[in-house]
Amino acid sequence: MTNLTQTLSDQGVTHPDVRRSNLGLALRHLRDHGPRSRATLAADLGMTRSTVSTLVSELIERRLLTDGPLVQNAVGRPSTAVELDGRSVCGIGAEINVNHVSTMALDLRGDVVEERKLALDARSLDAALVLGHLADLVRETVACLDERGASTVGLTVGVAGLYDQTRDVLTHGPNLGWYDVPVGTILRSDLGGTFPVVVDNEGNLAAAAEVSPGDPGRQDILVLHGEIGVGGGIVSGGRLLRGSHGYAGEFGHMIVEPGGRQCGCGRQGCWETVSGLRALLEMAADPDDPIRNPAMALDDRLAEINRRAHLSDARTLQALEDVGVWVGIGAAILANALNPAAIVLTGYYAAVGHHMRSAVERELRAGVLAPDSGGTRVELSTLGFSAAVRGGATASLESVFADPTQVPRRAAVAGAVV
Amino acid sequence: MTNLTQTLSDQGVTHPDVRRSNLGLALRHLRDHGPRSRATLAADLGMTRSTVSTLVSELIERRLLTDGPLVQNAVGRPSTAVELDGRSVCGIGAEINVNHVSTMALDLRGDVVEERKLALDARSLDAALVLGHLADLVRETVACLDERGASTVGLTVGVAGLYDQTRDVLTHGPNLGWYDVPVGTILRSDLGGTFPVVVDNEGNLAAAAEVSPGDPGRQDILVLHGEIGVGGGIVSGGRLLRGSHGYAGEFGHMIVEPGGRQCGCGRQGCWETVSGLRALLEMAADPDDPIRNPAMALDDRLAEINRRAHLSDARTLQALEDVGVWVGIGAAILANALNPAAIVLTGYYAAVGHHMRSAVERELRAGVLAPDSGGTRVELSTLGFSAAVRGGATASLESVFADPTQVPRRAAVAGAVV
DNA sequence: ACTCTTTGTTGGGGCAACGCCCAAACTAAG
DNA sequence: CTTAGTTTGGGCGTTGCCCCAACAAAGAGT
Known part of the structure; x- marks a missing residue:
């Protein structure tokens, strides 16, 4: 049946x-x-x-x-x-982060067609201005797709913060300094409504990007995304778990060490205070170390950490070990609750994951009720920091796969002249 | 569309x-x-x-x-x-616990038609024998339904332990002392295969029972079930989240206090060491207190605790407060990850919940990232300790609601003589 | 050249939902 | 008491879409 x-x-x-x-x-x-x-x-x-x-x-x-x-x-x-057919329709994903806005267009096959990025400082600009810049990027992308004869089926935007999907409002965006900003409404009116615009949490979209459709081993996964903050997403039965308001996946603020370190959110002992990038940097380097200089690009910092780890620098290895232990402890808490087939590490975890992995796996085994029979794999993402935009574009395309009749019928073109 | x-x-x-x-x-x-x-x-x-x-x-x-x-x-x-029509088809739910096996038959409307319970000590009996007793109860129930002219559409059994749904085996049942017992296979061969038999984790079924179909406020809920151990289930979008093997919902063994109290599972700091019934009893009463006597029935112990709390006994209230704080801490961890619309307290939490609730709500507010906008309600279950069997019966009936054609067509009976 | 095998298309049949129509049953007037 | 108005529930023909069977197309092997 x-x-x-x-x-x-x-x-x-x-x-x-x-x-x-x-x-x-x-x-x-x-x-x-x-x-x-x-x-x-x-x-x-x-x-x-x-x-x-x-x-x-x-x-x-x-x-x-x-x-x-x-x-x-x-x-x-x-x-x-x-x-x-890769050439006809494309979905667009976008991302609004502290230091940049970016877009990515994917065709039906999941291949990258277009990618744009604009560096800016969201904190020092008005929200409307930042959204205007993003709308410009999107318009350029759409124009570019039009030239290739491809139509845009949707835009999905990831924002760093709590996005209330029932009201379509970014309620808390502490990193951006945005509160109660109706991102979806603003973008829709700015873009003219030729295609649907959806806004979601960045971590959720990054998680969606990790789901390989059709791969049975990737239908129940837990995605942990590490940057300064720690977030992620839960995929259950191939579908993203959003929760009642769309706030699911805020793993960074699970309190794992009651009375522990002070967190930026005002509480103590949040998971991201011991597993976020800041914790790693503070353990791995003195305050005057160049990798703790905010001016240094994220990729370069991580490359430097990998270099030192490769040279067996004791302090670096110890820091990675310590963070890995905490990542594993948090992962075990979530694995007991969710029993995922795999835990996928993304963000900075993926970049330096080779040196953290054994610690994560050890703590996961130690903290999960039935490690042998419920065995959860630990995997490193290969998507890098573009996971969120890719997930957004994938989500935009998903509507076509759900209902292909939304794409208009055209007369069969026999060898169109380009 | x-x-x-x-x-x-x-x-x-x-x-x-x-x-x-x-x-x-x-x-x-x-x-x-x-x-x-x-x-x-x-x-x-x-x-x-x-x-x-x-x-x-x-x-x-x-x-x-x-x-x-x-x-x-x-x-x-x-x-x-x-x-x-309540009289024609019924679903049966069953439960295998340390000190009893029980069944419940529900008609299509969700009304209880039959209920049976057999006290036994599962630890001192062979698994096959216990399952034989359960099969007897089921056969009696089916016979009783037949007499009323109702047919049985399915049996769903909840067991206390980790049930691997991919292999249909109870892999870990520490409370029962059962390991690698193919409960489903044994029951199916014992019962003769006239209706489908499904086995699931007890906590998951109890969670399923809390979902009110059609109530939008009960589509994304987190169910916390407290007994000696602590378990529960996650309902997302109206559907039970089972995880890759069916082990989801093992909340009791989340490590919430690294280096904390010794747990029966061999680890330290598991949530159930501070939020389980044993923790409450040890805090609330001296070792020679009657409520700490294992011979006393669970219901009576809880009634006594409620009585003392009602009389404002300081030690009892403090114990309930302390446990409530820990329940709230664990609930906050899960709420950050899952963003449920409501947290439903069942098992002993529901029995003494009126005296714990304010502590739970306070800690939940304190530990959740955005308490104001993501507001998660705390609710007490009214189903009592029969939640699991009820959830099993509901799950059995679910297949009829999904595909009514599985029930055979009969000629319309005009005023059947009873 | 002929047969065998697999592919892709065509026409007829059937199932199930839709639209329209009509008898049935009751209320509200005159 | 009669008549108009309203709502219900079922019957009949139409339409959309999948299934079945038959057939043309395009090679491979003998």
């Missing part, structure tokens, strides 16, 4: 919905399992070849698929592989 | 699926919003009256609905309310 919806939507299912669902199913299957012929697609999905033929031809009309190369099998008529 | 499935099921949607989905939708709507006429049902679901008529008549043939009383409206023809 095919498992139909248990969503909250309390509307009846009609025939167009069946079509939508099956179009999306075929599209997602090709994304998750790669190009293949109509016949194998039909076999995979348990549908007839005729049905798949009509689905594929509709998706081609909507320019989401293209006929690929002819594949010679051992016997029988050769098959024409169908594959995702 | 109606939101169709994004489930992992990678099979195509066919017409019978549409029917299944709409039958389930109508059935759930009547469960969640109460009896109503076909016409209002059609209006609510955005379907035509004729469609709803056929859906309802099919559900009546399957004996899931019945025509209710005629309702006189202000004008026009009076409507016949349709309502859930």
Whole structure:
């Protein structure tokens, strides 16, 4: 039996919905399992070849698929592989951080088409001005996509702070110095409403980027994102857990050491006071050490730490060990609650993770109730600091995979002249 | 647009699926919003009256609905309310605990039809024997339901321990002294396979019981279940979060006080060492106090604690305060990670919760990043210690609401003679 | 050249929702 | 008491979309 919806939507299912669902199913299957012929697609999905033929031809009309190369099998008529059309639609992700705004456009296949970044100091500028700069970047990106003949299906923006998705307002953005800013509303009015604009927490989007659709080992994961603060996201059954207001994933302010160090949030013993980048730097270097100079770029600091660790500098290794222990302690708390298949370390954790990993794994084993049978893997992200924008772009594209009919039908263009 | 499935099921949607989905939708709507006429049902679901008529008549043939009383409206023809038929199908929930096995049968409306309980000492008996006793209870319940003309649609069993749902094995049951026991397989072969048998963690089922279907304020909740150990469950978007192996919700072994008290699991500083029932009893009473005598029944101990608290006994109040503080600290950790709309206290927390609540709320406010905007309510469960069996029975019934066609069609019985 | 195998398309049939119509049942007037 | 007005619930034909069966297309092997 095919498992139909248990969503909250309390509307009846009609025939167009069946079509939508099956179009999306075929599209997602090709994304998750790669190009293949109509016949194998039909076999995979348990549908007839005729049905798949009509689905594929509709998706081609909507320019989401293209006929690929002819594949010679051992016997029988050769098959024409169908594959995702990367050139027609793109999703845009964006990020608003203390020292920059940036955008990234991904095509249907997940390949980067465009990337833009503007350095600025969000603290010294008005929120409206910063959002104006971001809107400029987005407009440039959209124009660039138009030139290539690609249409934009959506924009998803990650902000550093607590974003209330029920009210569409950034309620607390201490790093940016923004409070109660209706980011979504402002951007929508600024951009003119030609495509949907969604705003979410940065850590949540970074977590979404780590989900490999179709990989069963990546459906229940916990993403820990380390910078000065520590955040992340929870993915359960392939879906991001947002919580009732969208505030889920604020791991940095779990109190792991009652009465411990003073945190910037005003409390004591928050996890990020012992596992954030500041804790590492203070343990690893004296105050006059260049890596503690705020002027030094983040990438350079981390490269320097890796260099020292590689040279077996005792103090650096000890600092990484100590932070790793705390990361593992916090990870174990969350693993007991969530039982993820993997914990993915991103942000600065990914950069210096090779030297922290064993400590994290040790503490995780020590702190999890059933380490042998519930075994949680520790993995390092390869996405780097662009995880949030990538996750945003992926999220924008997700709506197309859920409902391909939102992309307009066009006459099949036979060899368009460029 | 109606939101169709994004489930992992990678099979195509066919017409019978549409029917299944709409039958389930109508059935759930009547469960969640109460009896109503076909016409209002059609209006609510955005379907035509004729469609709803056929859906309802099919559900009546399957004996899931019945025509209710005629309702006189202000004008026009009076409507016949349709309502859930409580007499035809029942789901059974069961529980395996240290000192008892028990069952509960619920009808479609969620009303208790049958309840059985057998006291035993699981530690001193062989697992197969205990499961045999449980199977007896289940058989008795089924026979009793048969007599009433109700059929059993499923059995869901909660066990105290880590139940690996991917392998269908209870891997760790320290309280029961059970390790690697294939509970599901044993029960299925014992019961003969006339209905599906599912096994899950006790805390997860108790959490499932707290979800009020249709209540938007109960879709993202965190359930904390206190006994000697502390467990619970996470409900996100109305669905239970199970994690990759089904081990999610083991909150009791989160380490909240590194280097703290020794726990039965071998580690130090586990949350249940400071928030479990043992911690409360040890703080509230001397070793020779009757409430610390293991022979005393749990309910009686809690009643005595409530009595003393009501008389303003200083030591009792202080103990409740201290435990409440620790419950709040742990709750805050989880609330930062999960951002639930409500935290529901069950088990012994619910019994003595009136005297702990203010401490819990205070610490929760103190430990959550944005208490004002993300406001998490603290609620006391009213289900008592039967939450797990009730949740099991509810889970068994859930399959009917998801796919009503699994219940066989019968000829419409006109006024059956009893 | 002929058969065998696999692919992709075409036409007919059936299921299920939709739209429209009508009998039924009751209220509110005249 | 009759008549108009309103709402309910079911029957009939239409439409959308998937399934089944048959068939043309395109090679590989003999």
